[in-house]
Amino acid sequence: MKVNWDSETCIHAGECVGNSPNVFKIVNDEFVIDESGASDEEIRATVAKCPSGALTISE
Numbered sequence: 510m511k512v513n514w515d516s517e518t519c520i521h522a523g524e525c526v527g528n529s530p531n532v533f534k535i536v537n538d539e540f541v542i543d544e545s546g547a548s549d550e551e552i553r554a555t556v557a558k559c560p561s562g563a564l565t566i567s568e
């Protein structure tokens with residue numbers, strides 16, 4: 510699984526970081542996505558909660 514993030518669409522609501530903190534992280538002021546940090550099921554659920562549509566999944 511690969512999660513893509515569109516920085517221009519993101520409204521920084523923080524749903525992703527709040528729901529899957531082991532996947533969506535801020536490291537050295539950079540937004541990092543570590544797909545190995547949770548199950549595909551959890552990641553799909555978190556991506557679905559993104560209010561802006563900035564997160565998409567490609568496989």
Ligand code: SF4
Nearest residue numbers: 519520522523525559
């Ligand atoms: S949940 Fe979506 S809008 Fe909110 S910070 Fe994450 S990517 Fe951005």
